[in-house]
Amino acid sequence: MRTADTAGLIDRLGRLIGRPGLVVDREDLQRYAGEPRGRYRELPLAVLRPASTQEVAAVVMLCREHGVPIVPQGGNTGLVGGQSVRRPGREVVLSLERMREVRSLDAEGASMVVEAGCPLATAQFAAESAGLLLPMSLASEGTATVGGIIATNAGGHLTVRYGNMRRQVLGLEVVLADGRVLDGLTALRKDNSGYDLNQLFIGSEGTLGIVTAASLDLVSSPRQSMTAFIGVRDLAATLTLLRLIRRQLGETVSALELMPRLALDFVLEELPDAHDPLVRPHPWYLLLQADTAVAGDWLRGACARAIESAGEEGVAADAVVAGNDTQAQSLWRLRESIPPAQKRGGVSLKHDISVPVAAIPGFVAETCSALERRVPGIRPCVFGHVGDGNLHFNLSQPEGMAADDFRALEPDCNRIVFDAVQRYRGSIAAEHGIGQLRAAELAGRTDAVRLELMRRLKSALDPEGLFNPGKILAEADTEDGACG
Ligand SMILES: Cc1cc2nc3c(=O)[nH]c(=O)nc-3n(C[C@H](O)[C@H](O)[C@H](O)COP(=O)(O)OP(=O)(O)OC[C@H]3O[C@@H](n4cnc5c(N)ncnc54)[C@H](O)[C@@H]3O)c2cc1C
Known part of the structure; x- marks a missing residue:
């Protein structure tokens, strides 16, 4: 300009x-x-x-x-x-920070209309006040907004039960690149009257339109909840454990989070008042949460029985079941503290990837060996939403290596991780999106047909490249480039 x-x-x-x-x-x-x-x-x-x-x-x-x-x-x-x-x-x-109102909440219809700049926690609180749950939760929920969460199609630890944000969206209000407003703020659960335009904007990271408000689906609030922390010997046993837990607890399972011993070590160092919930160390841990909206006092017993049979089958080495909300919160605090605590291990190269759940043990073993060959002493700190196959494949620098030397190895590490992801037909961006960080990677690794359709969508909805140029589609990839 x-x-x-x-x-x-x-x-x-x-x-x-x-x-x-x-x-x-x-x-x-x-x-x-x-x-x-x-x-x-x-x-x-x-x-x-x-x-x-x-x-x-x-x-x-x-x-x-x-x-x-x-x-x-x-x-x-x-x-x-x-x-x-x-x-x-x-x-x-x-x-969108000045557009943060909850416009309406329909308790009978279990839906709400919220402006895009409303922090997720504020929307959750409004739903809770009506005895309902907005089933989306992430560690950034006090600041992340409903609009941003829709634009990134965020996932969180409840994804395993309720799906990503996409599943919570009933309708959207969007400002288009020509300034017109698409008013799709419906609360309908069934609507097959043509293409589902909401889906174009969900996960489009601000490149196709500006979300100004959303109509969201709500569910009944849980009336029983249970959290457990389980020690596991290896990833193959973790998968057997997942199958067993799901078979016994069915749809009450709402979170299945994986963490390695290295992550727990970082967290215990970071939080002096925290302690290891189990007596002995284990190579891996599974954090399990189950909830139900059905009243009663049976969920805790059902979980304890499931964990007991996992112990008998030799797939759970040890476990603790939280006796109350405070204990449950301390277990969750261990999981939520991993990202900041990882700084204890120096530089961390981060990869937000997913692979099919059944492939996790093979993928992790193969990728870690390839990384160790390239960077001897590298410390993989692989944790995340294992029930969805979404792993934060983070790599802490080897002890004794200079931070800059490790940073210089980032391209090699990325190549090793993303090549393996591709071989396993996984995703290089499971929940955080592409933004500018992974735009070149997407361009280099995405199927030509898919990339071409994405480009066409972009130029149909934003022909002048007004919205977020160079995000998702690398600049050389957009037909028109930015308008400025
Ligand atoms: C501690 C921490 C924990 C996190 N945990 C998770 C997690 O568990 N799962 C997960 O998926 N992510 C997680 N994230 C990432 C982040 O919180 C999510 O991506 C979130 O959805 C971003 O929301 P935001 O309002 O901050 O959006 P921003 O960061 O402001 O924007 C994100 C993207 O959305 C676009 N955008 C924002 N608002 C709009 C709008 N109204 N219309 C159109 N485009 C828009 C922006 O252009 C940008 O491309 C975490 C981040 C932190 C810091």
């Missing part, structure tokens, strides 16, 4: 959305530029904070007229740089 136009655009935006809606001060822009992993920090030209769907539509039209690309942003908790500017001073961030 020409410099002369910049002042004109800022001036017009100021008149449109007023002072609270426009951030241009360099210091204030920093807050929207950093992101959780500190990889991206370019400053936008400005941050636009519209307060209504109409204002979003109006700023989109204005930016389009001036040829300035828009980077949508929710809670800025994304881990792949989708919400971050790529070209400093040449793109604007459109933050």
